[in-house]
Amino acid sequence: MRTKRAKSEKRLKPGRIHAVLTTLGREIAQETIPAGAVLPSEHDLEIRFGVGRGVVREAIKTLSGKGLVSVRPRHGTKVLPRRDWSLLDRDVLNWLVGPDKPDRELLLAVQEVRLIIEPAAAALAATRATKQDRQRINAALEAMQAADNQDTRTAADKAFHLAILDATHNPVLQGFRSAIDTILSTVFVVAVDSVDGWFEENLPNHAATARAIEEGDAQKARRAMEQVLGYTQTKLSRRKVGANHRDRRPSRPRNARQAQ
Structure with a gap:
């Protein structure tokens, strides 16, 4: 009986660690637990989440590895300021951005980094780019052009940008894959709730980028990617201003077109 129970707990442990990690990560990222605060003791966290000490310690260890907390004997687990966090980590970005109320200031900050890196x-x-790399890029572009809903558009757009990163054959640049993957998902959440035609209007810029890569023209590829990202940067900036302005006005019917 004891062996069976131990095996059952072992199977459940990864899920429990993830649950504790995600909850604490979001609370820290959303400043429910602010920088400088000390997390509750291991015992209190065990009681709160209904888990064992090993689960709590693994979750804290992961938070520490992502730069969100520091663990010091006799001083407890302290939340670090955002400047110490691994902001390009997939989990950290997800916790910061959030699915319901995207942090547009963070989105704009990441877009600035993309404007430096992706061109x-x-x-x-x-x-x-090899022949296979160019085929991947062109296939992703074709998928973007054929996409007819948010899921297929997001998947194709991600594939396009990630294929270009892979085509650099630079392992450091490829290290930005997870960050761009995460941020593109959130950009689409904002886009769908903002300006009609956002995706379609930026397709020619994507096509110009693919064409320049196909032709082997580095300067043209750089300029085309700057157009791709500059367009998105502008829309995100305008969306932020528009959202703040609309917050001070009466709500309108959901089917009403939003001002651009």
């Missing part, structure tokens, strides 16, 4: 990546891809 250079497109230029490198133009000079380094």
Whole structure:
């Protein structure tokens, strides 16, 4: 009986660790537990989540590895300021951005980083892409052009940008894959709730990028990717201003077109 119970607990442990990790991560990211605060003791966390000490310790260890907390004997587990966090970590980005109320300031900050990295990546891809790389990029573009709903558009757009990163054959640049994957999902959440035609209007810029890479023209690829990201940056900025303005006005019917 004891052996069977132990095996059952072992199977449940990863799920329990994830549950504790996700809850604490979100609370820290959303400042429910602010920087400088000390987390409850292990015993209190065990009681709160109904888990064993091993689960709590694994969750805290992971939070520490992502830079959200520091663990010091006799000083407890302290929440670190955002500047210490691994902001390109997939989990951290998800906790920060959130599915319901995206943090547009963070989105704009990530877009600025993308404007630095991805045009250079497109230029490198133009000079380094293999035949297979170019096929992946063009296939993703075709999927974008054929997409007819949010899920297929998001998947195709991700595939396009990630294929270009892969085509650089630079392992450091490829390290940004998970961050771009996560941020594109959130950008689409904002896009769908904002301006009609956002996706379609940016397709020619994506096509120009793919064409420049196909031609091996690094400068043209760089400029085309700058157009892709600059368009999104502008829309996110306008959406932020528009959202703040609309918050001060009476609500309108859901089917009413939003001002651009």
